[in-house]
Amino acid sequence: RFDASPSLIKRLLTGARRRTVHAVEEVEFEVTRGSTFALVGESGCGKSTIARTIAGIQPPSGGSVSFMGVDIAGFRTRHAAMPYRRNLQMIFQDPYASLNPRWRVGRIIAEPILTHGLMKRGVALDERVAELLDTVGLAPGDAAKFPHQFSGGQRQRISIARALAANPAFIVCDEPTSALDVSVQAQILNLMKRLQRERGLTYLLISHNLAVVAHMADAMGVMYLGRLVEQGDAGQILARPLHPYTRLLLDTVPDPRAPKRARARLAGEVPSPLAPPTGCAFHPRCPLANARCARERPLPLRVEAALVACHAVEEGRLPSRPPANENC
Numbered sequence: 001r002f003d004a005s006p007s008l009i010k011r012l013l014t015g016a017r018r019r020t021v022h023a024v025e026e027v028e029f030e031v032t033r034g035s036t037f038a039l040v041g042e043s044g045c046g047k048s049t050i051a052r053t054i055a056g057i058q059p060p061s062g063g064s065v066s067f068m069g070v071d072i073a074g075f076r077t078r079h080a081a082m083p084y085r086r087n088l089q090m091i092f093q094d095p096y097a098s099l100n101p102r103w104r105v106g107r108i109i110a111e112p113i114l115t116h117g118l119m120k121r122g123v124a125l126d127e128r129v130a131e132l133l134d135t136v137g138l139a140p141g142d143a144a145k146f147p148h149q150f151s152g153g154q155r156q157r158i159s160i161a162r163a164l165a166a167n168p169a170f171i172v173c174d175e176p177t178s179a180l181d182v183s184v185q186a187q188i189l190n191l192m193k194r195l196q197r198e199r200g201l202t203y204l205l206i207s208h209n210l211a212v213v214a215h216m217a218d219a220m221g222v223m224y225l226g227r228l229v230e231q232g233d234a235g236q237i238l239a240r241p242l243h244p245y246t247r248l249l250l251d252t253v254p255d256p257r258a259p260k261r262a263r264a265r266l267a268g269e270v271p272s273p274l275a276p277p278t279g280c281a282f283h284p285r286c287p288l289a290n291a292r293c294a295r296e297r298p299l300p301l302r303v304e305a306a307l308v309a310c311h312a313v314e315e316g317r318l319p320s321r322p323p324a325n326e327n328c
């Protein structure tokens with residue numbers, strides 16, 4: 001359970017000055033054990049801040065991260081948080097930057113096992129590393145190689161083996177395939193799905209790719225400028241999106257069978273978090289915005305298996321929409 005109320009702050013460099021912004025505000029969601037929750041949104045919406053906070057890389061400035069009933073954000077020392085940290089691992093976007101180039105693969109994968117004191121150096125540890133390499137589809141002999149000897153997809157397999165090494169329950173996956181060739185993406189996603197099935201893993205998936213989300217997610221949250229605008233069952237949201245921003249995001253996905261509706265009608269840039277718009281933060285870009293939208297921030301409203309924060313939904317003036325294509 002993640003709860004950033006009121007906000008997570010982030011320090012941004014603006015020119016020569018450092019300023020504090022509310023990167024994430026009033027975001028609250030729960031991830032069910034053994035399922036995948038996807039966070040979606042354009043870059044700068046705050047999804048990586050959430051990922052890094054949950055994974056313990058970025059200290060939270062407020063709110064709580066409750067993991068198996070314990071508020072892990074509240075721990076003062078690294079030591080106290082260790083047993084929980086072991087259960088929370090992260091896979092990063094860039095398999096080139098996230099692996100130490102001077103370490104052999106065996107050392108990279110063994111590191112979390114040693115850090116958490118799960119095993120000592122020796123034959124048993126080497127066997128464990130070989131087993132992890134095998135689990136992700138690499139050869140035991142790969143332990144002796146360096147990261148640069150592998151392709152992007154293979155490096156992401158190494159990252160996954162490292163994430164699995166300490167036997168975690170929860171893995172934060174921050175854009176795990178967006179740096180990879182399209183042909184390799186599906187292999188990595190299918191590997192992640194198989195591991196989830198076999199090990200009962202829970203995933204928080206950060207992605208801007210809705211095809212990836214459709215393939216992986218049970219539940220999803222759509223973020224805009226640090227807030228969740230729509231969250232709930234992924235199947236329902238992808239098939240019948242309600243929030244105007246979610247609808248536009250879905251419409252930017254190319255659909256080969258509907259060339260007319262295919263491309264970006266999502267005009268304009270995401271506003272700077274340094275000067276967020278008043279009322280509904282999406283109003284400068286929203287085709288349904290009215291005077292109330294510019295004035296008053298919409299509160300989340302339950303619609304079937306989703307929560308939607310939009311005045312048009314509340315006022316019943318949301319246009320009906322042709323059913324979404326099955327690709328997405």
Ligand code: SF4
Nearest residue numbers: 280283286293310311
């Ligand atoms: Fe658009 Fe208004 Fe809904 Fe915001 S609250 S998404 S501006 S209709």
Ligand code: MG
Nearest residue numbers: 043044047048
């Ligand atoms: Mg990011």
